[in-house]
Amino acid sequence: MEAVSPTSSDPEAGNLFNTRIIARRRLSSKTVELALRKPPGFAFAPGQRVRLKLGPAARDYSIASAPADEAIRLCIREVEGGFLSPQLAGAPESAALTFTGPHGYFTFKASPRPAVFVATGTGVAPFHSMAASGVSGFTLLHGVEQAEDLYYLDFLQSRAAAYVACLSGTSPAPVAHHAGRVTGYIENHLPRRACDFYLCGRQDMIRDVTLLIDEGFQGSLVYSEAFY
């Protein structure tokens, strides 16, 4: 995911690391997964981000892999007209990159309340990292336009108590799904009770879901990570 940079309130400046691309895998027609060599001394918690730097540009990406994995895996959605994401998606294997990190506090917190993960697009990356690190039993709502963007579907289904693909487009889906946006599912189908919500994705989704939580899910906690 390509996240908003933290504000100056982020107390962690993060260390600078050098790395290389060691593998690339296409996740959909517009999204690739880059595997980066994990530099010695780099450690992170599932849900955290790295800030990739390329020339004058820097963008934050949530790590999709687990801390124990050998590589750092990132989901890169090619943003049309973007500066960094097309270069990253097209970068050759072995290309050198620098990044700072880890950044952010979007980490899983153990709780007696059920966890509900809500993602749009590549916002599913931090939830993949959490699941690959042993978190299970959560409800995951993954909102995408096209079914091809249901990244990591099999793995996430295997770890979730409930996995709901929310398709706002009209493409045929490989799984049972909710036709519409994640907000529609939450409003009409998600049982009303206190939950720990983790929201990662577009700012408008985070706003709309947060307002729904305020209205119908009293006593819930909301952790969010917005990107654009």
Next chain:
Amino acid sequence: MKIYTGSGDRGKTSLFSGERVPKDNERIEAYGDLDELNSVIGALIAALPRDWPDLHQDLQKIQSDLFHIGAWLATSPGAPAAESLAPLDLDGAAALERLIDRLDAALPPLTGFILPGGGPPAAWAHVARTVCRRAERRVVRLSADPLPPASAAQLSRAIVYLNRLSDCLFVLARHINRRQGIEDSLWKP
């Protein structure tokens, strides 16, 4: 990047620990005052002569400390999110004491109440001092509730820090005025 999200349009906001609370919640009030204090210190820095790097550096360290305290104020006592926060530095207040002693050493003894003011940077220091006292009162109010020991310890450190910072800002105002050749204006009852 858009700065606005709209998720607070109905009068609620999120604590760092995840709770959705009204924007007049006592924790929001507390870290809001800290944010105001930080901004006033920013105005003070902006008003300082550019060739005073010592004070620029000291004040930016204080701004950073205030962000750290703000993160604790935005976290409910005992919340799991507290585990991702570094404890408040016990040396923070001690560092302020060292700064106070350094600045105060060259000042004439106080002989009465001083009228807040002087040159622009000193006047900002006085404004910061009073906002600091308000922030301190808010944090004291938060600490009056029964708290888990770990949270109580952090609030205690915050209170000590803010108490010392207020004193520091008073001495700083006098130091700046003196360095700029402006004499204290004593209150004449």
